[in-house]
Amino acid sequence: MPALARLNERCSRTFMTQKLRGQSPLLHKLCLFVLALCLALPAHAEGFITRLLNKPVPGGVAVIDLGNPAQAPKVRYQGKPVLTVHEDSKRWIAIVGIPLSVKPGTQQIEVEGGQKLSFQVGAKHYTEQRITIKNQQQVTPNAANLKRIERELAEQTRAYQQFSARQPSNLMFDRPVNGPLSSPFGLRRFFNGEERNPHSGLDFAANRGTPIKAPAAGKVILIGDYFFNGKTVFLDHGQGLISMFCHLSEIDVKLGDEIARGGHVGKVGATGRATGPHLHWNVSLNDARVDPAIFIGAFKP
Numbered sequence: 001m002p003a004l005a006r007l008n009e010r011c012s013r014t015f016m017t018q019k020l021r022g023q024s025p026l027l028h029k030l031c032l033f034v035l036a037l038c039l040a041l042p043a044h045a046e047g048f049i050t051r052l053l054n055k056p057v058p059g060g061v062a063v064i065d066l067g068n069p070a071q072a073p074k075v076r077y078q079g080k081p082v083l084t085v086h087e088d089s090k091r092w093i094a095i096v097g098i099p100l101s102v103k104p105g106t107q108q109i110e111v112e113g114g115q116k117l118s119f120q121v122g123a124k125h126y127t128e129q130r131i132t133i134k135n136q137q138q139v140t141p142n143a144a145n146l147k148r149i150e151r152e153l154a155e156q157t158r159a160y161q162q163f164s165a166r167q168p169s170n171l172m173f174d175r176p177v178n179g180p181l182s183s184p185f186g187l188r189r190f191f192n193g194e195e196r197n198p199h200s201g202l203d204f205a206a207n208r209g210t211p212i213k214a215p216a217a218g219k220v221i222l223i224g225d226y227f228f229n230g231k232t233v234f235l236d237h238g239q240g241l242i243s244m245f246c247h248l249s250e251i252d253v254k255l256g257d258e259i260a261r262g263g264h265v266g267k268v269g270a271t272g273r274a275t276g277p278h279l280h281w282n283v284s285l286n287d288a289r290v291d292p293a294i295f296i297g298a299f300k301p
């Protein structure tokens with residue numbers, strides 16, 4: 001539902017409730033004021049998806065207006081295909097994942113036909129986290145484990161690079177588990193004092209066995225039991241928008257399964273490199289791991 005229609009509906013509901021109670025409709029006046037403000041905005045004003053997702057920082061998302069051509073424009077960023085969505089039936093938008101490694105400044109997307117569109121990436125400070133791991137192999141793996149890690153990384157990278165034609169069922173994701181957010185995305189991590197890759201996802205504190213639900217509809221494109229990630233499920237939501245859930249105690253889906261929004265995926269655990277039971281959730285767009293908090297309205301600038 002378009003944002004304006006949603007606001008209208010909320011206003012009329014509030015008004016009706018207040019009329020029934022016989023109270024002064026102060027809130028209704030406020031609603032009318034906001035409504036007037038909305039109507040005063042220019043026709044190209046941002047839609048709901050843009051406002052929700054446009055966080056153009058390293059590890060964030062850039063939403064770029066593509067105008068309103070008859071066909072869905074084909075867009076690439078850093079040579080990789082990009083998710084495009086028709087917003088509010090008014091305009092096409094490109095939803096671009098910005099890798100954590102990108103430096104603040106000007107970036108470009110390429111639209112089929114040769115057009116280049118620029119966007120600005122702002123700065124974001126990510127804090128440090130120091131973790132003690134009992135198993136030193138998980139900090140400085142031996143040659144055999146390094147070989148395994150390399151193989152598993154290649155397999156998971158191939159999954160992130162898949163680009164299916166489907167439209168995501170929803171871009172405002174549901175939380176995959178009930179539980180407070182713990183480690184945020186992008187933390188610079190030091191394991192036993194040694195710096196390793198930054199935190200590629202968002203952690204939820206949850207007990208072992210807590211059910212994990214699909215934040216949007218998706219197809220199971222990879223299942224594994226990995227050195228670092230433990231028991232892992234990849235869900236393809238469409239057009240390069242991919243969720244990864246790891247450290248599971250149990251995987252309850254099979255490769256190729258189509259999972260509905262809210263469908264059961266598995267259970268929270270502590271398999272792989274984990275200090276205790278929690279859910280680690282990655283969200284990837286055009287093969288860039290981005291902050292999942294953006295998609296659940298919990299992004300902190």
Ligand SMILES: [Zn+2]
Nearest residue numbers: 201202203280
């Ligand atoms: Zn994590």
